[in-house]
Amino acid sequence: MGLFDDVKKSFEKAGEELSKTINTESEKASLSLKNNQLKDSINDKYKEIGKKFYEANRELPPEEYSELFKSIEENNKKIEENNKKLEELKRKS
Numbered sequence: 608m609g610l611f612d613d614v615k616k617s618f619e620k621a622g623e624e625l626s627k628t629i630n631t632e633s634e635k636a637s638l639s640l641k642n643n644q645l646k647d648s649i650n651d652k653y654k655e656i657g658k659k660f661y662e663a664n665r666e667l668p669p670e671e672y673s674e675l676f677k678s679i680e681e682n683n684k685k686i687e688e689n690n691k692k693l694e695e696l697k698r699k700s
Contacts, residue, residue: 661679668676 661676664672665676
């Protein structure tokens, strides 16, 4: 039964290697997912910090941020204009 034992051992070894590979790949995928979630959380915090900074300095922005603040104000005005147009269109329909 030497041949049968050799085949059995070969299958067992292949199964162990496959299991290790699957576990490694699963762990890599899990860690990558966790990193992406942490990066998303960091970006959310950056946004929150930026929004609070903007709101606290809206009236008198620091010089190095003045163009960014101006762009935000312009976009907010465009949003207001679009919302007014939307309201008009809703009333007409």
